[in-house]
Amino acid sequence: MIEVSALEVRIGATVAVASVEARFDAGRLYGVVGPNGSGKTTLIRALTGLLTPEAGEVRVEGHDVASLSLAQRAARIGYLPQERTIAWDLSVAEIVRLGTKDGNEAVVGEVLTQVGLETLANRGVFSLSGGQRARALLGRLLATRCPVLLLDEPLMALDPAWQRQVLLILKDMAARGHTVIASLHDLGLAAQFCDAVCVMRDGRVAAFGAPEQAFTPEVLAEVFGLSGELRTEAEGLALHLAARPL
Structure with a gap:
């Protein structure tokens, strides 16, 4: 569990996060969404x-x-940063192994299968596509088995199928008891996969709760400049947005 109390963070002279109060429980996947610079x-x-x-604090x-x-x-905390920089041309298996606490090969093999890179285990990461490299770094995070997993834009560089697959992996990690928090840009995917959503605006929490509470027409309009609504359909929640911003 993570508890955030009256949090304020400055970047230089700028207040980047202000008066944030939030609680993130174990066993849930949380999406952090908001406009650029929020x-x-x-x-x-x-x-x-x-x-x-x-x-x-x-x-x-x-x-x-x-x-x-x-x-x-x-x-306690595993972190996947937004930057996908890798300094050395290590193999995919070596990248994943870096996340383990003792080089556990069973964990490495399980994670390689999770991220769909088992056939590329011995390939150097410099020879991979951007999406494959992103999955290798995700694998390193999953191999930590940390109780808390924090991911900054984990879907970046992934194709649509793997974006969904990664969110399914994160939901599975939450189901195993981890606290999983990921910043996301795709509001539709956040609504479809996340147990709860934290909407940020100008460094503050504009909405926090289940997708039905976070993605109201008012929040979509005021925070994102979008016209739309969240609907319950046969396959679950679906966010319908107008083609043009307000």
Whole structure:
């Protein structure tokens, strides 16, 4: 579980996150959404402890993140940053193995299958496509088996089928008891797959709750400049948006 209390984070002189109050429970997949510059990445980084709050605190499993050592954080929190930089041409299996605590080959094999790269295990990552490389880095995160998984735009560079597959993987991790929080740009996918959604606007939480509560016509209009509504259909929730922004 993660509890956020009166969180304020500054980037230079700019207040990037202000007065955020939120609780993220284990066993659920949370989407963090919002326009560009709304504070999604800053919030995710603050949850990891990589950014020091100006005020307030983030507590993971009852512990203030700021008070934890790097080793204690690494044992509790797995993080996939937005940047997909890899410095060395390691094999896919080696990248995934870096996420394990003891080089557990059973975990490496399971994760490679999860992310669909088992046949490319011995390929160097420099020879992969952007989407394959993104899946290799996701595999490294999954291999940590951390109770909390934080992902900043995990669907970036993925094709539509793998975007959905990754969200199914994250839902499965949540079902296993992990707390999974991912920043997303696709509102339709967030509505379809996430158990709850945190809508950010100008560094503040504009809405937080189940997709039906977060994606009201008013929120869609005021936060995103979109006209639309969330509907319940045979296959689940579907977000219908007008072709043109307001």
